[in-house]
Every structure is written in C-alpha cells, then in structure tokens.
Amino acid sequence: MLDQLGNGLLLGIIISVASVALSLLYGVTRIVNFAHGEIIALGAIATLFFSSPLDYRVLFLEKFSPLGLNFAISCFLAILVCGLFGGLLEVFLFRPLRKNDVGNIAVLVVTIGLSILVRHLYLLFATGRVQNFPLELQRRQTYLFFDMTPRNFNVLIAGIIVMIIVGLLLTYTRLGKAMRAVRDSEELSSVSGINSDNIILLTWVASSMLAGLAGIFQATINDVRWNMGFLILLLIFAGTVLGGIGTSFGAMVGGFMIGILVQVSVGLPFMEGHAEAKNAVALAVMILILLFRPQGIFGQKERIS
Amino acid sequence: MITKRFSLQFIFALSISIFSIYLVFFLNPDGAIRILLNLVTFAGIYGLSAIGLNVHFGWTGLLNFGHASFMGVGAYVTLLLMPHAAGREGVVVTTGLPFFVALIIGILAAALFGLLLGLPAIRLRGDYLAIVTIAAAEIFRLLVRDLESITGGVYGIINYTENFQKYRPSFIDELSDNLGFSASQGWVCLAAWISIFFTVLFLKRLSKSPWGRALRAVREDEDAVRAMGKNAVWLKLQSFMLGAGIAGLSGVLLAFNYGSLESTVFIPLLTFYVWAIMILGGVGTITGPIFGSIIFWVIISETDRLAYLLFENANGQQLAGVRFLLVGVLIMFLMIFRPSGLLGKKEELLLDVK
Numbered sequence A: 001m002l003d004q005l006g007n008g009l010l011l012g013i014i015i016s017v018a019s020v021a022l023s024l025l026y027g028v029t030r031i032v033n034f035a036h037g038e039i040i041a042l043g044a045i046a047t048l049f050f051s052s053p054l055d056y057r058v059l060f061l062e063k064f065s066p067l068g069l070n071f072a073i074s075c076f077l078a079i080l081v082c083g084l085f086g087g088l089l090e091v092f093l094f095r096p097l098r099k100n101d102v103g104n105i106a107v108l109v110v111t112i113g114l115s116i117l118v119r120h121l122y123l124l125f126a127t128g129r130v131q132n133f134p135l136e137l138q139r140r141q142t143y144l145f146f147d148m149t150p151r152n153f154n155v156l157i158a159g160i161i162v163m164i165i166v167g168l169l170l171t172y173t174r175l176g177k178a179m180r181a182v183r184d185s186e187e188l189s190s191v192s193g194i195n196s197d198n199i200i201l202l203t204w205v206a207s208s209m210l211a212g213l214a215g216i217f218q219a220t221i222n223d224v225r226w227n228m229g230f231l232i233l234l235l236i237f238a239g240t241v242l243g244g245i246g247t248s249f250g251a252m253v254g255g256f257m258i259g260i261l262v263q264v265s266v267g268l269p270f271m272e273g274h275a276e277a278k279n280a281v282a283l284a285v286m287i288l289i290l291l292f293r294p295q296g297i298f299g300q301k302e303r304i305s
Numbered sequence B: 001m002i003t004k005r006f007s008l009q010f011i012f013a014l015s016i017s018i019f020s021i022y023l024v025f026f027l028n029p030d031g032a033i034r035i036l037l038n039l040v041t042f043a044g045i046y047g048l049s050a051i052g053l054n055v056h057f058g059w060t061g062l063l064n065f066g067h068a069s070f071m072g073v074g075a076y077v078t079l080l081l082m083p084h085a086a087g088r089e090g091v092v093v094t095t096g097l098p099f100f101v102a103l104i105i106g107i108l109a110a111a112l113f114g115l116l117l118g119l120p121a122i123r124l125r126g127d128y129l130a131i132v133t134i135a136a137a138e139i140f141r142l143l144v145r146d147l148e149s150i151t152g153g154v155y156g157i158i159n160y161t162e163n164f165q166k167y168r169p170s171f172i173d174e175l176s177d178n179l180g181f182s183a184s185q186g187w188v189c190l191a192a193w194i195s196i197f198f199t200v201l202f203l204k205r206l207s208k209s210p211w212g213r214a215l216r217a218v219r220e221d222e223d224a225v226r227a228m229g230k231n232a233v234w235l236k237l238q239s240f241m242l243g244a245g246i247a248g249l250s251g252v253l254l255a256f257n258y259g260s261l262e263s264t265v266f267i268p269l270l271t272f273y274v275w276a277i278m279i280l281g282g283v284g285t286i287t288g289p290i291f292g293s294i295i296f297w298v299i300i301s302e303t304d305r306l307a308y309l310l311f312e313n314a315n316g317q318q319l320a321g322v323r324f325l326l327v328g329v330l331i332m333f334l335m336i337f338r339p340s341g342l343l344g345k346k347e348e349l350l351l352d353v354k
Helices: A003-029 A036-051 A071-099 A102-128 A150-172 A174-184 A186-191 A196-221 A228-243 A250-265 A274-294 B002-027 B033-061 B067-081 B099-123 B125-144 B170-179 B184-209 B210-220 B222-227 B234-258 B268-282 B286-311 B317-337
Strands: A141-143 A145-150 B082-085 B092-094
Touching: A003 A036, A003 A145, A003 A150, A003 A196, A003 A228, A003 A250, A036 A071, A036 A102, A036 A196, A036 A228, A071 A102, A071 A196, A102 A228, A102 B125, A102 B268, A102 B317, A141 A150, A141 A196, A145 A150, A145 B286, A150 A174, A150 A196, A150 A250, A174 A186, A174 A196, A186 A196, A196 A228, A228 A250, A228 A274, A228 B125, A250 A274, A250 B286, A274 B099, A274 B125, B002 B033, B033 B067, B033 B184, B033 B210, B033 B234, B033 B268, B033 B286, B067 B082, B067 B099, B067 B125, B067 B234, B067 B268, B099 B125, B099 B234, B125 B268, B170 B184, B184 B210, B184 B234, B210 B222, B210 B234, B222 B234, B268 B317, B286 B317
Parallel strands: none
Antiparallel strands: A141 A145, B082 B092
16 A cells, blocks of 8 residues: 555645636636636647657648757746737636626536537647657666655655745735635635736646646656546546635645545555546545535535535 | 517528528538438437426526536436446346336436535535536546446447337438438437427426426515415426436437446536527527527537638647537627527526626
C-alpha cells in the first residue's frame, strides 16, 4: 500500500492544481465547467506542439511541423495559450450568455457541448495516439519513503509551490480580494467599485492557466492523449466537491486526498484484481460526501438543496 | 392561440423529418433502404431513451446526466437472465428466463436503479445532481467492466439475440427478402417503434392526469406543491423511476440491435447523444424526441461525407471525430439559440434556475 503513496501524491498534485482552477471559476462565476478537462488537455498538447523536434510528424497530421523549442519555454508558452483560450471563451461565449441572463443549467449544458466539440477537435488534429513529451527516461529514486523519478519529484515540488503562490495571491492581493468579493456577491462588489466583468475575465484566464499547468503535469507524469482531460475530469470534480466547492484551500487538500485515495485503493483487500475500478472508489466517496456533507470538508454551511 | 402555434410547430417538425428522410434517399441512390433501416432503428431506440430523459428533465426538472447507466442496467439485467455467452472464453449459459419475463425484470431493475440514483435528487440542487448522476453512471460502467466473471467485462456478452428473434413475425422475413435489408434489424426496428407508440400513448394520458400535473408543478414551484399537500419528494422519485424504466427498455433494444454487448457502449457520450436528441426535439414535450431523433440520426449518418470533404481518405477515427464534433456543436448552438428545440414551449423550460 505504501508503494502506491508516491503515485498517489503525483496524481494528487495534478488533481489538486486542476481542482483549484475549477473551484476558483465556480466560486466567481457559478459555472460548473465540463470543458475544464479540455483546457487541461490543451496545456499538454500545446506543450507537445511547441517542444517536439522539428522532424516529428506523428502529431498534427502531415501538414504541420512542431516548433522544436526549449521545453521550459514551451511550457510557459502553452500556459499562455491556455490563458488566452480561457479569455476568449469568456469574451465570446460566456459573457454574452451572462448578459442575456441565460441560466446556470443552460450554461452547464453549453459547457458539455463545448467539451465534446473541443475534445474531438484534438482527436482530429492531434490524432488519437498516445504520445510523450520529448524528455529522456529517468530511473526511480527514493525520497523519504516514496519512489519516483527526479523529474516527477520536481513536478510535485513545483505544484506545491504554485499552490502556495495561488493561495497567497488570493488572500493578500487586490485582485484576489476582488475575486473573493465577486464570489460573495456580484452586486455588492459592483457597488463598491469593482468591475466585475474584468474580474470574471481575469478569473477565466487564471483558471485556464492553472488548468494548463495541471495538463503539463499530467503529461509529464503520464502521457499526452486527446481525451486526457475528460478521463480525469470526474476525479477533479471529486476533489473539488470533497474539499468544498468554491473554496480554494479545500480544493487543494481535496485534490490531494482524491489522488491518494485512488492510488492507495488499489492496495485495499477487496480491490485485489480489480485495479481498473480504482476511479469508482473516488467517485463513490464524492457521492457520499455530497449526500451527507454537501459543503465538503472545508466549505461553509450553505443551503444547496 | 397556443394550440394553433403548437400545431404549426408540429407540422414544421414533421416536414423537416420527412425532408431529412428524403435526403437520405437523395444522397444514397444505392442501398438507401438498408441505410434508412439502420438509421430509423437507431432513431427509434435513442428516441425512446430521450422520451425517458424528458420525463426526468422536461417534466420534473431533474438534471440527469447518467442516462446511459439506466439503459445499461436494463440491458445487462435482461441479457444476463436469458441464455447467453459471456467473457473471454465465451462461457455459455443455456438456462434462463423467457424473453418477456427477463425484459420486465430488466425494466424494473432500471427503475429501481433510478430510485437509488433519485435519492440524491431529493437533497441536491441542479448542478450537483448533474455531477452525481454522471459519476454514478461511470461507477456503473467501471463495475460492469470489472466484474468480468458475470458481465463478460470488455469481452462482452454474445449469442443472446435468438431469444428475441424467435418471436419475429414472418412478414418481416418476406419483406426483407424483397427489399434487401437485414430481417433481424427489421424486427428490432419494429419493436422499437411499437415501444415508442405505446410509451407515447401512456405518457400522453399520464401528462393529463392529476399525477402529471403535480409533476410539472414540482418543476415550477416545489414549495407550492408542498403547500397543496403533495409529497414532492416522492413525486420526484416516481419520475426518476418512470424515466429510468423507459431508458431500460431502450437499452435492451440497443443491445439487440448491436448483437453483442460490452461496457464501452455505455460511456458518457451515449448520455450526451440522448441529451442532444431531447433538446433538438423539444424539452418538456412528449413527441418532440421522436422527430429530434430522426433528424439527429440523419445528420449523424450523413456526416461521413463531411469528413471525406475535410480529409482525403479519412480513417475511422476521423469519421468518428467529425461526427462527435457535430454533436458538440449541435448541443451548444441549440442551447444558446433555441433551447426549446423544435416542439418545445419556451414557458415550459427550466433553464433559468440560478
């Protein structure tokens, strides 16, 4: 069971970063974003496109050539692309919907349509093959009592640092305070001089950039697939719900707990020989949490029925 | 006035459906009958499923995104109760119940699963219910895939169609000889449309009954229903069971249409297909999903041409990609520009819930 703990932490950091992004967006806009997974996949696919060697032709049909940039620069550019994508979504899709007073449920269905559309664009233009970043293979080492490769260990540390930074930004900067104000009440924050449209736009950009980062983490630890975002989306929902939907700190912890739960549940006695069903355990926990403590572990009590 | 507008909408929907069927003949000079039968069979099965979903969402306002699991429960319970072969080695089970008994148990099992999944519906607001239902459907699919000794897992179930095909009336065989289509699919198609006919008849009566009115009242204002002394919780659960049962029946028909069944049939995309059909046809209507389904399947079956336009020598993956992409666009655009679909009434939509 302990040997799975390292894997659990790695899955946890992916879900955790993605959950913070989802939770931030939900908190400010009240949108349950089913297209979140597609932004995650965009981060990974864009990085792959920027960083793959020039003669690499598997991805992006025959017509396009990857750019062959330095890997770190590729990651940075990919995160910018994700932020841009999120911003465009807000400006051209979700802002008009909000101005027309389209209800939350209709917006939820729109995000599902968007998710199907974008995911299959990836299938068409990034092919259905499983691919890897152009990084050399590494041997596993022991850190404390976890086994992981040095690169994955760096991913873990980087993820934790990013989340501490996000937490500090949300708590102490003007922007973070404005986001939390809009989350609590859009009307009251407008009255006190906050331009809620700008804040929501910035939230979309920030959330998408974090999602893109989660995608890069996932692709570094595992691989790049066209449907990688959708495969992990329900686990991200589980992480968000477990921590308390709309709370950033809760989403961090909830994401880690779900990641560890999924990987450790492989070692449970009744799961022997049923490793494929490990995601089911996390989803079942999420349903139970929603039924009996719908505000999550860290959420404030609020009537949600 | 309202009835007049409704009938105009109805004629409009009908003519679009007839036109799209004509389009199939026009685009496929050879073998149109075979293509059409395949299309109409799928349209019937998915239409039936969408009618069930409409009971959930259109009538009662329950945001159900786990519809595939209701179809799955119906299909798996029915098939496993009949003689079949399952798993990697194809373990043969020769004993079993007759088809109609198994079917009824399958539908009841789906309804019971609906009751189970409906329990959260009492406590949860719309968007949370969406997450719970989609998660429960995934749990169901993962369990089916995992319990290989019973369900056949990824290897699936085979050799069960005879249980149903032995009831095939002889006139279908004669027709299939003359027109050149598969007799077994013809029988599934007929069964699907008979099911739709009786389901619609049943629901039409039900929607005019006090029970149907109370159900729609739950959608509009739950507190008012409580104030009138009705049990809103139990009404929601009944709605969940009814819609799930209808979905279970459509799942059984889907299994007989495929001829073999494995867990990947019930991926979330199946639910989204049914959603697209329901929105296209008209949320809250009874006959809407039928037209929605026919038009949807004509679009789906003719997208391959589009794929060949975009990609020379498109492979199966690209064909599927273009097809699903179109489903996504359809869902998005309908929801943005015409959320009431072909037949729906705008006043009956429960979409502006905050």
